[in-house]
Amino acid sequence: MKTIIKIVVLFTLVLVSSCEDVIDVNVPTANPRLVIEASLDWEKGTAGNNQTIKLSTSTPYFDTTVNNEVTGALVKVTNAITNDEYNFIDQNDGTYTITNFVPIINDSYVLEVIYNGETYTATETLKSVSEINRVEQSIEGGFDDEVLDVSIFWDDPAGQENYYLIKFKEQGDLLPILEDQSDEFSNGNEMDDFFEKDREDDDDQNEFNPGDVVDISLYGISERYYNYIRLLIEQYDSGGDPFSSNSAEIRGNCINTTNAQNYAFGYFRLSEFDTVNYIFE
Template sequence: MSLKNIFKIENKIKIVSLLGLSIIIFSCTEAIDLSVPTESPRLVIEASIGWEKGTLGNNQTIKLSLTTPYYDTAPNPVAGASVRVENITNGDIFIFEDQQDGRYTTSDFEPMINNTYNLEVIYNNETYTAEETLMPVPEIDRIEQSRELGSDPEELDLTIYFNDPANEVNFYYITFLEGEDLLPTREIMSDEFTNGNEMSLLYEEDEADAEDEILPGDMVDINLYGISEEYYDFLHRLIEQSDNAGDPFATVPTRLRGNYKNLENPDNYAFGYFRITEFVNEVYTFVE
């Protein structure tokens, strides 16, 4: 075979190879349509009535919206609903006024410890109800920082301390929000084995987030809530599913049901949880 013919064969091989490579590259950039399950919009009720210790607690807001498709990030607020909260213990009723943007507000709410409240939302001729009891919360007794109690002895951490009331069952929800973080660190506690004693909770940065080290001058916003046993159980399931996200060996998450009931159509329940809590707030600044 002549040298000229050899060059022709090699050139043909190169052309075929380049053509095959271009087909592969083109195939990799082809759009793939994923089928995402959809369902009819469902009502979402954000009814977290919080009474900060030492304040009147009369200004409260409840938000209503509808669920949206997975790829739709625009909010879908609900207007035109009827929203009211009744103190079942003494019969007082508080009407939440429609602000036409998904918010329903009142300025005359009266929180009362150990009283039971019923939320009623009427939307599209269906009535949603939920019931909760306003539980008390102790003061945060003190906050201490260290470099010794956390998993990394070189990193700053802090511990909050509070005294649990004796001779009663108590449940607590604690959030820590540091700096520019979008979501708080959430913890729950019960006094099942510590009734009547001093309770403590450690806060430190997630080991997996090495870039978000706590430094002197950083601030963390701390909220301690007194909550019902029912809300404690709901949060336990919620936090457990959140912490297991991405774990291939974790239990498959299930759809969490809050405490809302639809009186006319039980299958068309609302998302969310009606909670009513007393809480204390502290802002702590880390020092050297």
């Protein structure tokens, strides 16, 4: 009887192993594209003269390559009103920097990047932002009335359309949380935004606790950038949701004037911003 059982088990193992086939999935790939990270941010109370633009190339999803920095490009920003030109210096690590940039609220600026014989351009206006009035913590303003949340408040200028980007980043976290807002229904009034970290049953340190430190920044942005970042945030937030629509490629404002088909990823943005550092009590 034992011999019969052994034979049956052995036969079953052979049958199962013979049904296992290695399936190679061909994942579509595309040629690398230039990625332009050009956010020229002017913090209130500073000169705003030090600015950095980062260039890299896109990589396939499963590629583990991390050395995709772009060097040897020519990077220039021109004030379209005054015609002042600002040439960014190649730091040979994918970053291009300048120390004499002059930010002027409501002036338009033109970015020009020349890379591999092709020219990329983008135009954007430097937007202002109100000061942050105050920061408050609570356990009642968020979605969970048992965890701490933090809110910022600011005055929206009356009689004009305004768009905002809010960045929350707890010190020690790898990535910030981004929020977008417009004054469509609150023009001329005090506006606010809050941030609450989700509670996890197996990790009570994931939520905010007394002593935690969070950096909060409020940016004034253009309507076009607002529409762009809003789509990106929506796609990021819906990641892993089986009922969400498929992610789509979202193009920024950088245009390849030499070869329109070889467009770049990224965005050229100019913003004034205010920032606060808050410690939970």
